[in-house]
Amino acid sequence: MRLATKRLAKELTELRASGAPAGCALLQADDLQTWLFSISVLGESVYAGETFALRFRFPDAYPMESPECVFVTDGGWKAPVHGHVYSNGHICASILGNEWSPVLHASSVLLTIQSMLASAKKKELPPDNDRYVKRAPLSPKDTRWAYHDDNV
Incomplete structure (x- = not known):
């Protein structure tokens, strides 16, 4: 049994037994x-009352390699308008890189994304959204991110 299979089976069992974060x-x-x-973001936030969907894809090298995590933008779902979300x-x-x-x-990733959304003061797309989306690879894991702004 490869490491990812064992680890993911354990995580999934725990999620089903204890539930995901609030x-x-x-x-x-x-x-x-x-x-x-x-x-969803708990408490007061610019995203109050909004719910989003996150898709995780786990590589064979998980947990040594991060999962691919993206907001779902089809099937009626929309990505949040946020300075770090295209x-x-x-x-x-950076937690995904x-x-x-x-x-x-x-669960760690979910909590981090929740915190990132909760700390937003206003809804705005990243300044390079249009350029990035036009040329973006299929997977965000194939992007060379520059982590320089933790103020949004």
């Missing part, structure tokens, strides 16, 4: 490679 719910996990969660659902967050650690898990 404000999040596991919507679909038909296999150990792709999971779908709903996510309109195609790609998320610029160079700050990933094998001790992190899907």
Whole structure:
């Protein structure tokens, strides 16, 4: 059994037994490679009353390699308008890139994304949204992100 399979089976069992973090719910996990969660920001925020969907795709090298995590932008779902979220659902967050650690898990990512959304003071797209979306790779993991702004 490869490491990813064992780890993901354990995470999924824990999620089903204990539930996702408050404000999040596991919507679909038909296999150990792709999971779908709903996510809402708790308390007062510019996203009050809004719910988004996050899709996780886990690579064979998980947990040594971060999952691909994107906001779903089809099937009636929309990505939040946020300075670190592109309109195609790609998320610029260091936890999904160079700050990933094998001790992190899907719930850690959900909490980080919730916190990122909760700290937003206004709804605005990244300044380079149009340019990025026009040339974006299919997977955000194929993007070379520059993590320089933690003020949104």
